[in-house]
Amino acid sequence: MLVRRAIEPKQGKWDTPGGFLEEGESPLDGLKRELREETGLEIEPGEFVGSLIDLYGDGPDAQFVLSLNWTARILGGTPAAADDIAEIRWFAAGELPAEDEIAFASVASLVQRWRERHV
Numbered sequence: 001m002l003v004r005r006a007i008e009p010k011q012g013k014w015d016t017p018g019g020f021l022e023e024g025e026s027p028l029d030g031l032k033r034e035l036r037e038e039t040g041l042e043i044e045p046g047e048f049v050g051s052l053i054d055l056y057g058d059g060p061d062a063q064f065v066l067s068l069n070w071t072a073r074i075l076g077g078t079p080a081a082a083d084d085i086a087e088i089r090w091f092a093a094g095e096l097p098a099e100d101e102i103a104f105a106s107v108a109s110l111v112q113r114w115r116e117r118h119v
Helices: 027-039 105-118
Strands: 002-005 041-056 063-077 085-089
Touching: 027 041, 027 063, 027 085, 041 105, 063 105
Parallel strands: none
Antiparallel strands: 002 085, 041 063
């Protein structure tokens, strides 16, 4: 599942759902909250896929972020784009967007890893 960004940076590009942790929030609690806010889905975190560093934003205001990534199993809810996403879409391995359609280098790397494991 990828989501199309509704806001800058990288508005209109594909991304993984997620966001920033709130102060004192654990990464897994943040994962569940962000998925619920952005997609309407209740999830159970699965396998930790990895951590990646990326640049968020453009120009002098860009900041480095640490992205923590998990697989997840949907427990419930109805998928609906909300918060800062415009569209939710599930892709088969052979249908994944090209690298230039993906918002961030870290997400492009994750998509490529997933593609290699599932093609």
